[in-house]
Amino acid sequence: MMHAYPLPKKDFLGFILALLIIFITPLAQAKTDILRVGIDLTYAPFAYLENNQPEGFDPDFMRLLASKGNKTAQFNDTRIENIIIGLESGHYDVVASALYVNETRAKQVDFIPYLQTGGVLLVRKEDNFNPQNITDLCNKKVSSMKGAAWIETINQISETYCKTHNLGAIVVKEYPSAPEASQALLARGVDVQYEDAAVAQMVIAQLNNELKITSKHMLNPVLIGLAVRKNDISIKQDLVGLIKQVRETGQYDELVKQYNLAYPNQSLLASNQQFIITDLNGELKNRDVVTSQGFDWHYFVSQLVNPNFVKASWTVTKLSIIAWTCALLFGLLLALGNRAKNPILQNLTTSYIWLFRSLPLLVLLIYIYSLPRFWEASSVVLSDPFWAGLIALILSESAYMAEIHRGALQAIPNGQIEAGKALGIRYWAIQTKIIFPQALRIALPPLTNQLVTIVKLTSLLSVISLTEILLVGQQLYTRNFLVIETLTVVAIYYVAIVTMVTWLIKRFEIYLDVTKRKNKQPEKLTSLTSFSNTETTSILSNNQKSKFVLELANLNKYYGHTQVLKNINLNVCWGNVISIIGPSGSGKTTLIRSINGLTHLDEGTIKLEGTPFIQGRKNPNKQFYERIVHLGMVFQNYNLFPHKTVLDNLLLAPDYHKMDKEESKRSALILLNKVGMIDHAFKYPHQLSGGQQQRVAIARALVMKPSIILFDEPTSALDPELVNEVLSVIAQLAAEGMTMLIVTHEMSFAFKVSNRIIFMENGEIIHDDSPDAIRKSSDKRLQQFLNQCEH
Numbered sequence: 001m002m003h004a005y006p007l008p009k010k011d012f013l014g015f016i017l018a019l020l021i022i023f024i025t026p027l028a029q030a031k032t033d034i035l036r037v038g039i040d041l042t043y044a045p046f047a048y049l050e051n052n053q054p055e056g057f058d059p060d061f062m063r064l065l066a067s068k069g070n071k072t073a074q075f076n077d078t079r080i081e082n083i084i085i086g087l088e089s090g091h092y093d094v095v096a097s098a099l100y101v102n103e104t105r106a107k108q109v110d111f112i113p114y115l116q117t118g119g120v121l122l123v124r125k126e127d128n129f130n131p132q133n134i135t136d137l138c139n140k141k142v143s144s145m146k147g148a149a150w151i152e153t154i155n156q157i158s159e160t161y162c163k164t165h166n167l168g169a170i171v172v173k174e175y176p177s178a179p180e181a182s183q184a185l186l187a188r189g190v191d192v193q194y195e196d197a198a199v200a201q202m203v204i205a206q207l208n209n210e211l212k213i214t215s216k217h218m219l220n221p222v223l224i225g226l227a228v229r230k231n232d233i234s235i236k237q238d239l240v241g242l243i244k245q246v247r248e249t250g251q252y253d254e255l256v257k258q259y260n261l262a263y264p265n266q267s268l269l270a271s272n273q274q275f276i277i278t279d280l281n282g283e284l285k286n287r288d289v290v291t292s293q294g295f296d297w298h299y300f301v302s303q304l305v306n307p308n309f310v311k312a313s314w315t316v317t318k319l320s321i322i323a324w325t326c327a328l329l330f331g332l333l334l335a336l337g338n339r340a341k342n343p344i345l346q347n348l349t350t351s352y353i354w355l356f357r358s359l360p361l362l363v364l365l366i367y368i369y370s371l372p373r374f375w376e377a378s379s380v381v382l383s384d385p386f387w388a389g390l391i392a393l394i395l396s397e398s399a400y401m402a403e404i405h406r407g408a409l410q411a412i413p414n415g416q417i418e419a420g421k422a423l424g425i426r427y428w429a430i431q432t433k434i435i436f437p438q439a440l441r442i443a444l445p446p447l448t449n450q451l452v453t454i455v456k457l458t459s460l461l462s463v464i465s466l467t468e469i470l471l472v473g474q475q476l477y478t479r480n481f482l483v484i485e486t487l488t489v490v491a492i493y494y495v496a497i498v499t500m501v502t503w504l505i506k507r508f509e510i511y512l513d514v515t516k517r518k519n520k521q522p523e524k525l526t527s528l529t530s531f532s533n534t535e536t537t538s539i540l541s542n543n544q545k546s547k548f549v550l551e552l553a554n555l556n557k558y559y560g561h562t563q564v565l566k567n568i569n570l571n572v573c574w575g576n577v578i579s580i581i582g583p584s585g586s587g588k589t590t591l592i593r594s595i596n597g598l599t600h601l602d603e604g605t606i607k608l609e610g611t612p613f614i615q616g617r618k619n620p621n622k623q624f625y626e627r628i629v630h631l632g633m634v635f636q637n638y639n640l641f642p643h644k645t646v647l648d649n650l651l652l653a654p655d656y657h658k659m660d661k662e663e664s665k666r667s668a669l670i671l672l673n674k675v676g677m678i679d680h681a682f683k684y685p686h687q688l689s690g691g692q693q694q695r696v697a698i699a700r701a702l703v704m705k706p707s708i709i710l711f712d713e714p715t716s717a718l719d720p721e722l723v724n725e726v727l728s729v730i731a732q733l734a735a736e737g738m739t740m741l742i743v744t745h746e747m748s749f750a751f752k753v754s755n756r757i758i759f760m761e762n763g764e765i766i767h768d769d770s771p772d773a774i775r776k777s778s779d780k781r782l783q784q785f786l787n788q789c790e791h
């Protein structure tokens with residue numbers, strides 16, 4: 001029977017200890033039984049994956065050594081550029097990845113030689129170019145695996161032979177692995193590939209003989225070694241002893257024969273003696289513990305001014321800024337397409353965004369860079385990794401930016417578009433002058449983030465051999481193994497670029513933020529107060545060409561099955577001030593918005609100044625856009641443009657309609673004076689009260705000299721104490737003979753200023769009479785409504 005009591009404390013600790021022992025013992029055992037090998041399994045035939053198992057010479061060799069030492073080889077697949085970081089960090093004990101031996105590498109790690117190899121030259125099968133030696137490569141582009149031994153030799157020959165013989169330099173393009181270097185050759189990004197002899201055989205077989213070896217002899221023999229940490233004396237002793245054993249038993253010879261490789265010859269061993277830890281007989285030379293060097297400050301400082309880093313930084317900056325700007329603009333078009341009413345456009349943009357957000361940039365980069373293989377003409381542009389990288393970045397980033405723009409565009413209130421439309425401004429101008437500047441301010445912080453992302457993403461472009469900052473770093477540390485020093489330089493360059501570009505955009509963001517802007521120095525406006533009344537009223541239109549300003553005939557409007565306007569007929573004479581009153585939901589706003597096309601009618605015609613203006617469901621025509629400016633509109637929520645000053649709010653429409661600049665500025669100032677806002681001409685809307693904003697909105701509606709102004713509940717959004725300042729401006733306009741149609745809930749005002757009052761209910765005009773007649777009407781429903789309003 002089990003006890004329900006808790007375990008005594010002592011027993012509990014014992015239990016934990018037992019658990020630890022159970023788990024730790026096998027781990028501790030595992031460490032001694034396992035030979036941990038760092039290896040890059042993308043380098044066939046030396047090391048590759050087959051059926052998920054490491055295969056090739058290096059895995060076979062390490063398995064052989066491990067079994068001789070009664071251990072199991074455990075492979076840790078790591079790309080070549082990071083393989084020494086793993087060794088130094090203790091993730092494995094030895095690197096067996098066809099590493100060539102050289103002086104600078106030997107300063108960081110100890111090498112135990114175990115193989116020799118050499119290079120060959122590969123070209124496309126159909127090419128007539130037959131290079132035999134490196135000297136035949138002058139003026140050619142050569143692809144190579146990153147950090148390969150021969151790169152230094154090629155660069156040396158380019159300097160000492162090609163340049164001195166005026167034959168043109170050899171351009172080496174480095175790729176992460178041999179398959180990518182071959183793809184570049186097939187895509188005509190390079191003319192020739194320099195490859196390890198054993199690797200080249202394998203590549204040719206895999207690519208169905210699309211490439212051929214042209215060099216007859218193995219070029220540039222190199223010594224290959226196992227790399228171990230300098231202070232790891234026991235692993236050095238173990239490995240040297242095991243290699244000796246497998247050579248003596250003949251197992252080593254059997255293995256190298258299978259791969260057509262060889263143990264390093266004596267002369268190669270002799271010439272590399274100072275870089276390896278075994279002598280010519282394969283015995284360990286020095287058993288002292290040598291600690292690896294600390295941070296190499298001298299090298300670090302020298303690399304800070306390395307011209308290759310400076311050049312790569314310029315490439316990264318240029319590429320990032322161009323990619324960001326193009327993706328920003330393209331993304332904006334995509335966002336607009338996505339918001340369009342056209343379903344084809346919507347589906348196309350949605351699919352684009354879905355596809356390019358899902359595709360990894362790396363895959364996209366390789367697709368684009370390889371395109372010339374299938375479409376030769378594209379090689380003119382795409383063989384240059386800068387352009388291929390730029391196109392891939394733009395395609396991918398524009399998909400992300402489209403979503404940022406979509407969010408920002410959605411955040412702009414619809415009233416801004418309506419205010420633009422009411423001023424007769426067409427679609428593109430509304431977008432560019434009103435919507436984009438406001439949306440850009442909202443989108444800028446996330447867009448800045450994207451720029452930082454792009455700067456960092458450029459490091460991926462090394463797969464297509466673009467010499468960017470990380471690639472320069474990798475080229476350096478795969479040769480000298482000074483990983484931390486080099487990466488610190490890389491980090492400094494990236495941080496500097498990101499800091500610079502974000503600072504620039506931050507300045508732009510501050511520039512766009514009108515709340516942080518100081519008011520422009522006001523001009524001398526005092527002279528304006530001396531304008532005569534005639535000059536002030538002459539600004540208002542008195543262009544009476546027809547009997548009626550506005551004629552509405554048989555207007556009908558439905559929302560779904562609900563009819564909200566029922567056969568509306570109304571004629572407005574010049575100078576009429578008509579107030580539209582009625583209970584909530586009676587259709588007042590719908591009526592006034594359909595007069596200037598903001599709400600589409602289902603049936604009926606509207607004539608403006610005697611000429612047809614809107615006809616039923618027909619789309620607005622050219623005549624509509626020419627005449628819409630004769631209809632001013634004042635909205636309930638003012639709808640001023642927040643990114644423009646008061647004066648610029650007034651000048652937007654005259655500028656768009658190409659009116660005389662000086663004259664419209666003068667009219668704008670006179671109108672501001674008229675509505676009592678002249679002292680605020682250079683303020684932004686957020687610096688004004690609601691009443692002041694509405695007075696500016698009235699001046700803005702007047703600046704195009706409309707024949708009639710429509711007011712949609714102009715005081716409903718105002719605090720009670722601000723209502724009167726707006727109403728007195730409207731009353732003044734009424735007194736000056738301005739024709740106005742006013743939807744209002746301010747009954748006493750309506751009765752005071754109007755010559756006619758229209759009472760609407762359920763979408764119908766029930767009464768259309770003088771204020772006196774309305775007041776005296778015997779209609780109970782009307783009287784009930786008026787009584788309610790008075791309360």
Ligand SMILES: Nc1ncnc2c1ncn2[C@@H]1O[C@H](COP(=O)(O)OP(=O)(O)OP(=O)(O)O)[C@@H](O)[C@H]1O
Binds near residue numbers: 582583589591
């Ligand atoms: N976009 C829309 N979709 C569907 N129905 C709408 C839409 N706009 C208005 N309506 C309906 O049309 C009718 C008339 O609305 P409208 O806004 O013109 O009334 P109103 O008299 O101006 O009311 P209020 O005085 O409250 O502003 C209402 O029943 C309203 O619910």
